[in-house]
Amino acid sequence: MLVLCGIDHTLIETRGVGFAIYQRAFSAATGRPLDQLAQIAGRTELDIMRETLRVNGVEPTDDAVERLAAALVHGYDDARDELAATGRALPGALATLQVLAADPRVHQGVLTGDLRDVARIKLEVFDLVTHLDLDASAHGNDHPDRARLVAIARTEHPNGSAFSRRCAHRAPRRHSQRRPGRGHGRRAGHRHRPEPQPLSPT
Numbered sequence: 138m139l140v141l142c143g144i145d146h147t148l149i150e151t152r153g154v155g156f157a158i159y160q161r162a163f164s165a166a167t168g169r170p171l172d173q174l175a176q177i178a179g180r181t182e183l184d185i186m187r188e189t190l191r192v193n194g195v196e197p198t199d200d201a202v203e204r205l206a207a208a209l210v211h212g213y214d215d216a217r218d219e220l221a222a223t224g225r226a227l228p229g230a231l232a233t234l235q236v237l238a239a240d241p242r243v244h245q246g247v248l249t250g251d252l253r254d255v256a257r258i259k260l261e262v263f264d265l266v267t268h269l270d271l272d273a274s275a276h277g278n279d280h281p282d283r284a285r286l287v288a289i290a291r292t293e294h295p296n297g298s299a300f301s302r303r304c305a306h307r308a309p310r311r312h313s314q315r316r317p318g319r320g321h322g323r324r325a326g327h328r329h330r331p332e333p334q335p336l337s338p339t
Contacts, residue, residue, distance in 0.1 A: 139273065140237055141248035141290055144256055148234075149263050151224040158216050159189075162208035167195050181250045181286070182206070182277030206278065210254040217262050226263040234268040246274035246293075248286050253278055 142148055145155070156174065163171035167190070175188035186205050187197040195201055213220070237243045245268055249256050253276040260266035273293050275286035 138242050138244065139290065140243055140245050141274065141287070142234075142245065142269070144247055144249045144251055144259055147227070148230040148265055149224060149226050149259055151220060151259075154216060154220045154223050157219075158209065158212040162205060162212040163189070163193070165212070166204040166208040167193070167201070169193065169195070177250070179250075179283060181279075181281055181283050182209075182252045182255070183281040184283075185250070185277075187281070206252055210252060210258075213255050213258045217258065220259070220262050224263070226265060230263075231265060234265060238268040244270060244273060246270050246272075246290060248275050248290055250277040250283060252276060 145151065159174060160171045163169075171189070171193060173189070173192045175185050175192060177185050183202070186202050186209075190197040190201055190205065234245065237245055247256060247260075247269055251259065253271065256274075256276055257266065257271055260269060260271075273290065275290035275293065277283075279289050280286060
């Protein structure tokens with residue numbers, strides 16, 4: 138069973154550090170200040186970067202997006218100490234990952250709008266990455282449409298018949314075993330439903 142966790146507001150909070158990094162990265166990539174950030178909820182970073190460039194008067198060419206993406210990764214890497222000091226892992230996040238890791242039926246990954254390297258840095262900063270397979274995951278640079286990320290994570294997971302569910306930041310309750318239906322199994326601690334539901338935004 139593949140369990141996919143969001144990152145922001147599911148496992149961690151950056152508490153404003155993420156926006157500060159975005160401001161610095163945008164300036165470094167474009168040579169101009171960030172006047173407006175695109176709406177981020179429920180979107181992938183590819184989508185966010187393109188709109189952010191556009192609303193700030195920069196043509197969102199592939200080169201411009203790549204420069205901004207590289208600047209964001211560099212910005213998060215440089216801000217590890219700042220993120221650790223200001224942000225936090227949400228209560229119960231580590232404990233839940235540990236409980237799921239102890240279950241041999243469970244394989245844990247992430248489903249996030251973040252760029253792959255940004256996701257990795259966030260999880261490393263808060264010591265959450267150990268229990269997560271970032272290869273059996275889907276990230277914000279895998280596709281601009283967030284709705285496509287579940288399907289991408291399924292193809293990345295070695296057991297393609299398991300059904301993906303997002304994790305909650307509390308230890309899963311024990312329920313009687315049910316055989317997984319079509320797709321990727323069931324969400325830990327919850328009754329099986331036949332199709333995945335939209336995930337909380339990161």
